[in-house]
Amino acid sequence: MTMYRSRAEGGVDGAVLPRRPPVDAFLEAKLHWPRERDGWVDRARLLDAFDASTRRPVSLVAAPAGYGKTTLAAQWLAHRRGERIAAWVSLDAADNDPGRLWTHIVTALERAGSPLASDAGAHVSGRSSDLADGVLPQLVNAMAAAPTDVVLILDDFHYLQSAACREQVMFLIENLPDRGHLVILSRSDPGLRLGRLRASGMLGEIRAEQLRFTASEAGALMTAEQVHLSEPGLAALVDRTEGWPAGVYLASLSLSGRPDPDELVRNGAGNDRFVTSYFSEEVLSQHSEQLRDFIITMSVLDRFCAPLCDAVAEGTGSAQLLAELEAGNLFLVPLDGEGRWFRFHHLFAAVARSELDVRHGDLVPLLHERAARWYRANGHVDEAIIHLRSAGQRREAAELVAANWMTFVDAGRAPTVAAWLQSLGRDGDDFVPAEAVTAAWMAAVFGDEAGLARHVHSLEGYAEHGPLPDGSHSVGSALSLIETVFGYGGPLSMRAAAERAVATETDGLTPFYAMAHMGFGHAAFISGELNRAVEHLEKVRMSEASPDIIKVMALSLYSLAEGELGRLERSRELAESALEIVESNQLQVMPQAAAAFAALGQVQAAFGKVDDAMDTLEQGLAIRRRYPIGFWGPLHHVMVMARVAVQAERVPLAQELLSDLAARMSRFPDGMSTMRARQAAIEAALREQLAAQAPEEELTTRELDILQLLQGSLSIREIGDELRLSPNTVKSHAKALYRKLGAHSRDEAVATARRNQLI
Numbered sequence: 001m002t003m004y005r006s007r008a009e010g011g012v013d014g015a016v017l018p019r020r021p022p023v024d025a026f027l028e029a030k031l032h033w034p035r036e037r038d039g040w041v042d043r044a045r046l047l048d049a050f051d052a053s054t055r056r057p058v059s060l061v062a063a064p065a066g067y068g069k070t071t072l073a074a075q076w077l078a079h080r081r082g083e084r085i086a087a088w089v090s091l092d093a094a095d096n097d098p099g100r101l102w103t104h105i106v107t108a109l110e111r112a113g114s115p116l117a118s119d120a121g122a123h124v125s126g127r128s129s130d131l132a133d134g135v136l137p138q139l140v141n142a143m144a145a146a147p148t149d150v151v152l153i154l155d156d157f158h159y160l161q162s163a164a165c166r167e168q169v170m171f172l173i174e175n176l177p178d179r180g181h182l183v184i185l186s187r188s189d190p191g192l193r194l195g196r197l198r199a200s201g202m203l204g205e206i207r208a209e210q211l212r213f214t215a216s217e218a219g220a221l222m223t224a225e226q227v228h229l230s231e232p233g234l235a236a237l238v239d240r241t242e243g244w245p246a247g248v249y250l251a252s253l254s255l256s257g258r259p260d261p262d263e264l265v266r267n268g269a270g271n272d273r274f275v276t277s278y279f280s281e282e283v284l285s286q287h288s289e290q291l292r293d294f295i296i297t298m299s300v301l302d303r304f305c306a307p308l309c310d311a312v313a314e315g316t317g318s319a320q321l322l323a324e325l326e327a328g329n330l331f332l333v334p335l336d337g338e339g340r341w342f343r344f345h346h347l348f349a350a351v352a353r354s355e356l357d358v359r360h361g362d363l364v365p366l367l368h369e370r371a372a373r374w375y376r377a378n379g380h381v382d383e384a385i386i387h388l389r390s391a392g393q394r395r396e397a398a399e400l401v402a403a404n405w406m407t408f409v410d411a412g413r414a415p416t417v418a419a420w421l422q423s424l425g426r427d428g429d430d431f432v433p434a435e436a437v438t439a440a441w442m443a444a445v446f447g448d449e450a451g452l453a454r455h456v457h458s459l460e461g462y463a464e465h466g467p468l469p470d471g472s473h474s475v476g477s478a479l480s481l482i483e484t485v486f487g488y489g490g491p492l493s494m495r496a497a498a499e500r501a502v503a504t505e506t507d508g509l510t511p512f513y514a515m516a517h518m519g520f521g522h523a524a525f526i527s528g529e530l531n532r533a534v535e536h537l538e539k540v541r542m543s544e545a546s547p548d549i550i551k552v553m554a555l556s557l558y559s560l561a562e563g564e565l566g567r568l569e570r571s572r573e574l575a576e577s578a579l580e581i582v583e584s585n586q587l588q589v590m591p592q593a594a595a596a597f598a599a600l601g602q603v604q605a606a607f608g609k610v611d612d613a614m615d616t617l618e619q620g621l622a623i624r625r626r627y628p629i630g631f632w633g634p635l636h637h638v639m640v641m642a643r644v645a646v647q648a649e650r651v652p653l654a655q656e657l658l659s660d661l662a663a664r665m666s667r668f669p670d671g672m673s674t675m676r677a678r679q680a681a682i683e684a685a686l687r688e689q690l691a692a693q694a695p696e697e698e699l700t701t702r703e704l705d706i707l708q709l710l711q712g713s714l715s716i717r718e719i720g721d722e723l724r725l726s727p728n729t730v731k732s733h734a735k736a737l738y739r740k741l742g743a744h745s746r747d748e749a750v751a752t753a754r755r756n757q758l759i
Contacts, residue, residue, distance in 0.1 A: 029335035031108050033088040034074045041220050050076045053204025057176045059183045063208035065346045066246025069185045084149045087112040096162035097415040114150050116142045144177035157186035166191050212243025225252040233262035294321045299352035300367045303343045311374035365391045398424055402434035403469035410547045412589050433462045434469050437478045444486045447629035472512045477504040484519025487632050491671035495523040514546035518554040528674030530561045548585050549592045552578045556595035568606050575599035591627030594620035598637045605644040617641045635664050646685045651755040654686050703737040711750050
């Protein structure tokens, strides 16, 4: 696995700030709507309907394949959108990863002229709560702040099957500003709450009934294709095709040049007749054998470019054939502005694929294998995995997942990796150790300790198997890395695993070297061996191969250790470097990023900037709350925040945090002596503070009794009844305890008593 880093990005004493490699190679092809073509029929009535629908917040254009949904939207953009800002995203199955989906939408809006805040990408993650709190409100605000109306068009919405993604789209719909409009193009109803949208007047709809060709529209198409049908013949054609635009168009191509097109229409058998007849009689029989084979062969590809087609066909000349297809208007859809990537119209592709299965079904796995080989060689991992699965090469697909999981996780695409693993299914007869190791990593990343235990158990007896496709030394080394990085087994297990990992992962040019030393440095920090922690964490700081988040964790721990050693300036430099990596790489979507905020908060408090420290720690705590995953990160954060809360004299908060800390610390009884000493020091500081704030005069037993009852809603008379005292006596005791506590009201007296632990 190659990790991309740049020294030019700076860092502490020349340390490298990591830069993530791109993992979405087809972004450009997804953000362009189709170019207008000369042969498109002018459908003014539908453009009027589209105009009317865009006067509502949401437009839904839903119909099966071949009804011209995408074409209609492209025509509207070309002729009717006016001054509106328009952003287009063509969806596919991979967009069920929320991080990928919203990255594409944000990018499309930014390119269209509706930019979001500079840190918007930091909130793009797989969690609905994070999106609702982060990028979606920013997206709404960007639409509201745009100089004109903003139209976001999501094509092929039927690919979006993820319930989480659909809920996020629904959140966007329910919060659209007056200037925002969403257009959904889909083959089926999109799985949103359409009834509610209709009832509230938010939804405009265009359905198949409206998209069907009228006789005049069909006639315009026939004229453009130089087909001369009589009025009865045209009526019969529209009747037989039921106005299905793709069927009418295929018929026009099939009828072109025929001496008696009316006779052919009279003998037609319906929609399917025009699809199969055009494909077999016009494309396959009236074109060169080379072009026929090309179309059938390339039907295995969802999208293609000339070099990919050459690789699949094991030949040359694909660029010329693509040019012929585009010139002949043979259902070729350009996917970018440069004319590099294309796809067949979905209907055309399905018919071509059926023809391939009939003619050369035995070659289909081989074609997928060639496509996978090209995609893999050109860095398109996602597509390579899809074609390997289609080729029946499950083991090879599993090994490719195992080789690339870290790059995608480091780029915030962990749900994509999880989807890969799920798509592989389980094959008890073909156990792939590297696949099980990857599954173990993902279970650890998502905090699934039970799942992690299952995967670890499945790998018993494979400890020496290796090296693994991701570059780690062996199965045993990978499991040691998982244990020391995540520490689910406790501090003693972490330390032992770190020692094993450091002994096996000795290549400083791999990310696993950095992970091993980060784990060792962390274990040493937990046990109070600060100088040894610094020694190992320094190796991570200087590593060029360290994943972003591992470097953040190492620099943060390094900063905490230097702070305890009294080297505050060094501690500050390290904390600031950790936060710089978080912000420059938009890592706030990862819970481990909160470590940088904990480190910086402790440094700020050490320099006397207590209020700034509390603000910083609150930001980190917000990340932890969004991602309640892991044990050690939250523990360190709570400990630092409790220490600073005491320094800030925020006693109730300090008490709450210390209570939380005690509950967390109880999980591991062994190996925690230094951590408990740190906890005890904070508790001692709080006790000293409380003692200094305690009233000089002690409260009497009766005053304490009354103070207890003042916490509730009882009146003075009711308190007297409870204690069998007159109201005047209760008032006298209350005045005395107010004076001793320095309070001026009932609420203030109760708050002071609680802070001083009197009640």
